[in-house]
Each structure stands twice: as C-alpha cells, then as structure tokens.
Amino acid sequence: MAKGYWITTYRAIKHPDKLAAYAKLAGPAIAALGGRYVVRGNPARTFENGQMERVVVSEFDSVQAAIAAHDSPGYQAALKALDDGADRDIRIVEGL
Numbered sequence: 604m605a606k607g608y609w610i611t612t613y614r615a616i617k618h619p620d621k622l623a624a625y626a627k628l629a630g631p632a633i634a635a636l637g638g639r640y641v642v643r644g645n646p647a648r649t650f651e652n653g654q655m656e657r658v659v660v661s662e663f664d665s666v667q668a669a670i671a672a673h674d675s676p677g678y679q680a681a682l683k684a685l686d687d688g689a690d691r692d693i694r695i696v697e698g699l
Contacts, residue, residue: 606662606698607669609638613657614690621688625681632677638663662698669695 616622630640642660649655663669672678673695 604665606664607666608641608696608698609633609659609661609663609669609673610694610696611659611661612654612692613659614654614692616657616689618686618688621685625685625688628681628684629678632675632681633661633672635677636663636672636675637668638672666695666697 633640638661640659641662642658645657646653646655661669661672663672673693
C-alpha cells in the first residue's frame, strides 16, 4: 500500500503565538495516528516561481491514515488553537 503524505505550505504566519499553540497540539495528534514529520522548515532555494514559505511534510502509512489524522479530535483541537494565526494550504497526496 502506498504511503500518504500531508503537505502544508504557509503563505503567511500572522500570529506566531497561535502557531506555537497549534504546534504543541498538532505534533502529538499527528504522531498518535502514526504520522511523522519528514520535512519542516523554509526552502533552501526555490525555482520556477517557487515561494520562500514554510513547508511541512508528514508521512503516514496510507492516504486514509493521513485523512483520519486530519479529521481526528486531537488535530481539530490544534486547528482551533491556530485559529487565524496563519494562511496555509494543506494537501494530502498518495506516495509512489
């Protein structure tokens, strides 16, 4: 079965304190459902209209596990803590 990858890009971090509160809850919620961070930080370089924005990639055993982690009560609590603290884009993608 192909792994699932949860890819998040941050267009703007408006409230670092809210992002910190989110991170405190999101990490354990993701790990509890088998996820692990593979990438977390800013790009070293960008090409072809790439943006210098924070990127986080989490790996799961499957797309279904990644979706379940997103929909879990623990992660939903993290989203409430984030509130309007960042403009982000999240995509869940099946691995090769």
